[in-house]
Amino acid sequence: MESILKGRQNQVLTKGTDSHELSCDKSSLAGSVSQRACVFCGSRVVLYPIADALHLVHGPIGCAAYTWDIRGALSSGPQIHRLSFSTDIKEQQVVFGGEKTLKKALLELISAYNPKAAFVYSTCIVDLIGDDVESVCKDVTNISGVEVITVQAPGFAGTKKDGYKVACDSLMKLVGSKGTNETIPNSINIIGDFNLAGELYLLRDYYEKMGIHIMATITGDGRVDDIRQSHKAALNIVQCSGSMSNLAMQMEEKYQIPNMRVSYFGIEDMSDALYSVARFFDSKEMMDKAIELVGSEVRDLLPKLEFYKKALAGKKAAIYVGGAFKAISLIKALRMIGVKTVVVGSQTGNKEDYLTMKNLSDEGTILVDDTNPLELTQLVKKTNTDILIGGVKERPIAYKLGLGFCDHNHERKLALAGYKGMLNFAKEIYATAMSPVFQFTKNK
Amino acid sequence: MEKTIDIKEKAFTSTRNACKVCTPLGASIVFKGIEGCVPLIHGSQGCATYIRRYLISHYKEPVDIASTNFSEETAIFGGEKNLFIAIENVTKQYNPKIIGIATTCLSEVIGDDMRKIIHKYKTEHDTNIPELVFVNTPSFMGTHINGFHDTVTSIVAAFASNTENRESINIFPGFLSPADLQHLKEILTDVAIDAIMVPDYSDILDNEYTGEYEKLPKGGTTIKELKQTACAKASLEFGYILNKSNPQTQSAAEYLKTAFDIPRVNLNIPIGIKATDALFDALEKITNNKTPEKYTKQRGKLIDAYVDGHKYVFGKKAVVYGEEDFVVAMISFLEEIGIETVLCASGGNSGLLKEVIQEKVQPKSDINIHDNFDFEEIATVCKELKPDIIIGNSKGYYIARELGIPLARVGFPIHDRLGGSRIKHIGYEGTQALFDLIANTLIQQMQDHSPVGYKYM
Numbered sequence: 001m002e003s004i005l006k007g008r009q010n011q012v013l014t015k016g017t018d019s020h021e022l023s024c025d026k027s028s029l030a031g032s033v034s035q036r037a038c039v040f041c042g043s044r045v046v047l048y049p050i051a052d053a054l055h056l057v058h059g060p061i062g063c064a065a066y067t068w069d070i071r072g073a074l075s076s077g078p079q080i081h082r083l084s085f086s087t088d089i090k091e092q093q094v095v096f097g098g099e100k101t102l103k104k105a106l107l108e109l110i111s112a113y114n115p116k117a118a119f120v121y122s123t124c125i126v127d128l129i130g131d132d133v134e135s136v137c138k139d140v141t142n143i144s145g146v147e148v149i150t151v152q153a154p155g156f157a158g159t160k161k162d163g164y165k166v167a168c169d170s171l172m173k174l175v176g177s178k179g180t181n182e183t184i185p186n187s188i189n190i191i192g193d194f195n196l197a198g199e200l201y202l203l204r205d206y207y208e209k210m211g212i213h214i215m216a217t218i219t220g221d222g223r224v225d226d227i228r229q230s231h232k233a234a235l236n237i238v239q240c241s242g243s244m245s246n247l248a249m250q251m252e253e254k255y256q257i258p259n260m261r262v263s264y265f266g267i268e269d270m271s272d273a274l275y276s277v278a279r280f281f282d283s284k285e286m287m288d289k290a291i292e293l294v295g296s297e298v299r300d301l302l303p304k305l306e307f308y309k310k311a312l313a314g315k316k317a318a319i320y321v322g323g324a325f326k327a328i329s330l331i332k333a334l335r336m337i338g339v340k341t342v343v344v345g346s347q348t349g350n351k352e353d354y355l356t357m358k359n360l361s362d363e364g365t366i367l368v369d370d371t372n373p374l375e376l377t378q379l380v381k382k383t384n385t386d387i388l389i390g391g392v393k394e395r396p397i398a399y400k401l402g403l404g405f406c407d408h409n410h411e412r413k414l415a416l417a418g419y420k421g422m423l424n425f426a427k428e429i430y431a432t433a434m435s436p437v438f439q440f441t442k443n444k
Numbered sequence: 445m446e447k448t449i450d451i452k453e454k455a456f457t458s459t460r461n462a463c464k465v466c467t468p469l470g471a472s473i474v475f476k477g478i479e480g481c482v483p484l485i486h487g488s489q490g491c492a493t494y495i496r497r498y499l500i501s502h503y504k505e506p507v508d509i510a511s512t513n514f515s516e517e518t519a520i521f522g523g524e525k526n527l528f529i530a531i532e533n534v535t536k537q538y539n540p541k542i543i544g545i546a547t548t549c550l551s552e553v554i555g556d557d558m559r560k561i562i563h564k565y566k567t568e569h570d571t572n573i574p575e576l577v578f579v580n581t582p583s584f585m586g587t588h589i590n591g592f593h594d595t596v597t598s599i600v601a602a603f604a605s606n607t608e609n610r611e612s613i614n615i616f617p618g619f620l621s622p623a624d625l626q627h628l629k630e631i632l633t634d635v636a637i638d639a640i641m642v643p644d645y646s647d648i649l650d651n652e653y654t655g656e657y658e659k660l661p662k663g664g665t666t667i668k669e670l671k672q673t674a675c676a677k678a679s680l681e682f683g684y685i686l687n688k689s690n691p692q693t694q695s696a697a698e699y700l701k702t703a704f705d706i707p708r709v710n711l712n713i714p715i716g717i718k719a720t721d722a723l724f725d726a727l728e729k730i731t732n733n734k735t736p737e738k739y740t741k742q743r744g745k746l747i748d749a750y751v752d753g754h755k756y757v758f759g760k761k762a763v764v765y766g767e768e769d770f771v772v773a774m775i776s777f778l779e780e781i782g783i784e785t786v787l788c789a790s791g792g793n794s795g796l797l798k799e800v801i802q803e804k805v806q807p808k809s810d811i812n813i814h815d816n817f818d819f820e821e822i823a824t825v826c827k828e829l830k831p832d833i834i835i836g837n838s839k840g841y842y843i844a845r846e847l848g849i850p851l852a853r854v855g856f857p858i859h860d861r862l863g864g865s866r867i868k869h870i871g872y873e874g875t876q877a878l879f880d881l882i883a884n885t886l887i888q889q890m891q892d893h894s895p896v897g898y899k900y901m
Contacts, residue, residue: 005533028489030513030526031533038490060549060583061459062466066494068839083820088459090584094553105458112456124488124550125584128519155488156514156550373508374537377657392497396506400657441653 004375005029011370012379016363022354024369027159033372035320035393036347038155040123041067042163045410046243047119047151047170049194050222051075054115056085058102058133059123063155064088071410072196075221080115089125098131106140106148116224118148119170124155149173160322161242161348168247171218171227175251178228186281187213189233189257191248192240193264195220196410199417203264206274206418210289212281219244231255235280237262237273242323242348263325264417265425266333267298297419305337308426313338315433318385320368320376320394321408324349324357330389330408331360337426342383345371373397387433402441404432454821461819463765463839464791466583469495470591471546472509473619477643478599479664480541482534484510486523486556486578487548502857502864503622503649506657510534510543514550523556528565535574538659541667545578546595552582575667577602586689587792589767592619593687593695596642600696603670604704610672612638613730614679614706616696618686618713618769619856622650622865627873634736635727640669640676642696650865674704678730680723682713683769684804689794712804713769714870715878716777717746723871742872749876750781753883756901758782760886763826765836766855768792768800768815774835774854776805777875783882784809786829789817819843833886850889852882 004012010023028034040057044067047055057064064086075081087105089098102120110118118140122133137148151170153163188207193200200220207214215233216226219240236248236259248259260280262273271294278286317339319330324346331341344357345368357367366379376397380388388398391409398405406428408416414428415421468485472495475483485492492511499507510533512518512526527545534543547558558578565576579598581591596616617628625646632639647663673679679697686695697708709730714723720743724735762783764774768790775785785807790797793816801813812825823843826834834844837855844851858864868874887901 005537027515028511028513029529029533031484031510031530031537032513033492033496033508033510033537034489034513035493036489037493038488040488041490041494056458060466061462061464061587062469062491062494062549062583064459065462065465066498068461069842084461086459086462087457088462091582094549094582094584101457105456108456109458109460124514124519124548125553128550128553154519155490156519157516159489372537373506373657374659392500393493396500396504397657399504400506400651400653400655402653402655441655 005032008032008375012366012368012375015358015361015365015367021351022358022367022369024349024351024354025161026370028370033374034370035372036160036370038160039157039163039166040121040153040155042160042243043151043153043167043170044121044163045071046164046167046219048081049073049075049220050224050227051081052078052116052223054080054085054109054113054118055121056087056106056109056118057121057123058087058098058126058131059089060125061086061088063121063123071194072412073194073220073410074196074198076201077223080113085109094125094129097129098126099136102131102133102136103140106136107144110140110144110146115146117174118146119151120148121151121153123153127154147174159348164243165246168244168250171247172250172254174224174227176228176231176255178225179232181255182232183234184213184215184232185234186211186283186286187215187233188235188237188277189215189230190217191219191236191238192244193217193220193417194240194410197413197415199264199415199421202415202418202420206293207277209293210274210278210286212277212286218247231257233257235260235277237277239263240323240325242325242350242353261325263329265326265329265421267301267336267419267422268332269329270418270422271298301419301423304423305426308430309336309338311430312433315339315386316342316384317387317389318343318380318383320345320371320388320390322347322391324353326408328353328356328360331357333422333425334429336422337429339387339429341365342385343368343379345369377401387429402438404429404435404438406432459818461839462791463789463818463822464587465498467581467586467588467591467594468546468548468583469498470588470593470619471544471579471581471595472499472507473645474592474595474599474643475544475546476507476648477645477664478542478544478670479666480660481544481664482508482510482538482540482660483544483546484512484530484534485546485548486512486527486558487514487550489513491548498857501859504862504865505649505651508538519550519554522554523551524561524564527561531565531573531576540574540660542575542577544595544599545576546581546591547578548581549583552580586687589619589769589792590687590689594693596696597687597694597699600642600670600673601699601703603667604674604700606671607675607704610638610675612640612672612676614673614676614697614700615639615641616679616681617641618683619767620713620870621856621867622646623868624870624874626650627868627871631739631871634738635731635733637727637731640673641665642670642673673700674706676700676706678707678709680709680711680726682711684710684712684772684800685768685792685794685796688796689792712776713773715773716780716875717743717872718780719773719776720870720872720875739872742876746872746876746879749879753879754782756883756886759784760832761786761829763787763789763822763829763831763834765789765817765822765840768794768797770855772797772800772805775801775807775811777878779805779807781879785811786831787812787814787822787825789814789822791817832889833882835882850885852885854878854881
């Protein structure tokens with residue numbers, strides 16, 4: 001295809017036609033309009049939902065301004081995370097260094113907002129101007145008594161995915177810093193759910209009904225003290241594996257906490273997420289409760305889905321999202337409502353993810369890693385896609401082509417996880433696929 | 445009651461909820477307003493992606509911006525290699541007429557010499573390459589509005605060359621909505637003047653449905669027009685502050701005055717009757733033609749609407765925020781309808797805001813004027829001064845919500861509503877829309893809080 005840049009050919013493949021393995025984990029090509037952001041973005045995304053921590057971006061104003069209240073990660077309590085703090089450094093600091101500014105900013109903010117911990121995001125130029133952020137953070141920790149953690153996140157130091165790793169390293173500084181090493185029986189940490197539109201509240205409810213104790217919800221409705229004690233959990237369940245499996249691995253290494261990859265999207269994956277936890281704890285009681293819960297939810301849900309399935313039968317969808325785990329679940333969830341996936345891709349998937357995706361896909365489905373608007377346009381046209389599923393940056397692609405669009409990104413207001421989420425998802429797909437406005441977009 | 449609040453020293457060193465964004469964003473908007481231009485941001489991938497996301501959320505249009513995608517190696521050895529690859533890839537994918545390159549804090553700190561690098565690219569490649577223009581937009585100097593005006597100047601300076609005698613004028617409208625630019629073009633057509641507008645994203649950032657994802661959406665100032673900016677009768681420029689926060693920079697009209705001796709007419713952004721009158725006066729002088737009846741009629745209707753609504757707005761207190769030139773224009777409009785601005789705030793920091801307001805607007809009462817302000821500071825002042833209405837972009841919504849004060853959404857960005865690109869602010873027509881918006885917002889607030897919920901005003 002003309003729009004696939006040289007150097008990207010192996011990042012696109014058609015199942016059943018192409019024999020090459022999908023190339024991934026590469027940095028984006030210069031000049032490509034990648035839909036990815038940077039290392040800073042990756043770290044900010046993961047740590048953002050820790051609601052009682054102060055998040056201070058050390059750098060010029062852009063990085064903080066563009067991430068102000070950008071995600072729908074809800075907090076049931078404190079809301080400090082929704083404020084955007086920046087050292088807003090100027091020419092003067094670029095020339096003479098920004099350490100003094102950083103220290104003063106931190107001390108003032110800590111005293112005004114009284115956070116449980118503070119994260120300082122070190123952006124592109126901070127190292128270059130010679131700031132020793134680590135030592136300022138230590139200094140402020142000593143003065144204020146509030147732990148200040150450096151997040152080494154210069155945008156250029158890798159990809160968005162490397163930013164996830166940076167965030168995990170920062171989190172590890174908190175994990176295990178409170179309480180004994182005693183493991184709490186039947187307890188879990190929920191990692192990698194961001195509590196978008198309150199999805200975590202649904203999950204919490206499911207697990208608690210099964211008699212499971214939740215130690216910490218690290219990346220959604222997060223709290224510093226919970227994270228400090230999260231090493232006491234018996235099991236880590238990890239969604240959004242792209243961003244968070246590194247944390248689970250580090251916790252396994254340091255605290256011997258086993259982990260399990262799950263997804264909460266779609267009936268199958270959601271039910272698996274409950275059953276596998278019961279299986280892990282080897283508890284009949286838990287399993288019985290899980291079966292009961294799944295049974296009652298599914299009995300309620302399936303008849304409601306029928307309507308959508310009939311209406312949507314034969315529709316074709318393209319998926320392009322940040323994390324691969326989400327793409328994988330979406331293929332299954334779409335299938336459940338009669339929609340076929342013809343293009344599927346992600347910003348940050350790895351080899352294993354893409355293999356799973358490929359196995360799950362029908363012949364002829366196109367897989368793509370780190371695509372760009374022109375390439376994606378060609379892919380959806382070629383496959384006669386009806387609906388595109390993606391985020392803000394994909395939305396205009398769909399709309400300009402007269403396709404339906406489902407927002408499955410961080411700013412959505414509709415819970416799409418769990419059983420209720422599955423119904424919302426079906427409604428959302430229906431609302432965009434069947435809207436009468438598209439009568440005007442078809443060629444006359 | 446003591447109305448003015450004396451804020452001598454900032455309580456916080458940090459910026460809390462910024463009322464501004466960074467310079468390359470302004471550059472990107474200008475580049476989008478040039479025909480066949482693809483913006484390319486020379487820095488980390490995030491800069492381009494964040495800016496795209498921010499702009500897409502406002503304009504609801506595709507905003508393709510390429511990135512040179514710095515790696516650690518680039519940060520150490522310089523961005524030349526990446527810039528070369530990026531230019532090649534953008535050329536291949538988009539086949540643009542121009543690539544508009546904006547620098548970032550990163551490329552500026554490592555000291556990439558853009559002039560040199562671009563020159564090298566041009567000498568190493570054949571002539572069949574897109575035009576390459578660049579602007580220095582380190583985000584640690586100024587705000588998005590500096591990036592905007594600096595880019596207009598850069599792009600004009602890069603092309604202005606044609607010195608044959610022509611009867612056209614240049615118009616540098618500044619950072620207005622696509623609907624405003626559209627209206628301005630309509631005015632210029634109606635007064636029968638051949639005008640070159642830089643930038644012109646009236647269609648590109650408010651496009652019609654075509655069924656295609658346009659690589660290079662139609663519209664925008666052409667290269668030919670940019671060349672002809674050097675031979676105009678006059679340059680009309682809106683805004684008093686422009687990019688003057690940096691004394692070394694010139695506005696495009698200033699540049700053309702210096703380089704080609706083109707008369708510069710500097711006006712307020714035409715919001716309100718007085719400022720719009722000034723625009724039509726200027727156009728009359730340039731064309732020697734009377735203002736068309738269409739506009740005298742619009743003016744008359746606007747006065748009629750002012751009279752109909754005067755009681756609902758007079759004496760009301762407003763908090764206004766946004767870019768410096770925007771708030772200057774906005775409060776001059778509010779002054780003429782009797783709304784008292786109790787706080788005029790901007791994230792811009794030219795150091796000129798107070799002076800310009802005193803001199804150009806001459807407000808009837810004392811106004812708290814604060815540049816270098818952020819939303820948390822605006823919130824603090826709002827709590828104290830309890831305005832009746834907040835007028836500004838959508839980012840102040842959280843303050844409005846917390847305090848139960850209505851927000852009239854104007855300017856940029858509008859991230860929580862449809863139609864950001866369709867908001868009209870300028871001319872008699874735009875003022876009419878603003879007047880209705882503000883009056884109706886106040887009327888609705890009264891109605892919503894009335895114990896009886898009346899059916900007539």
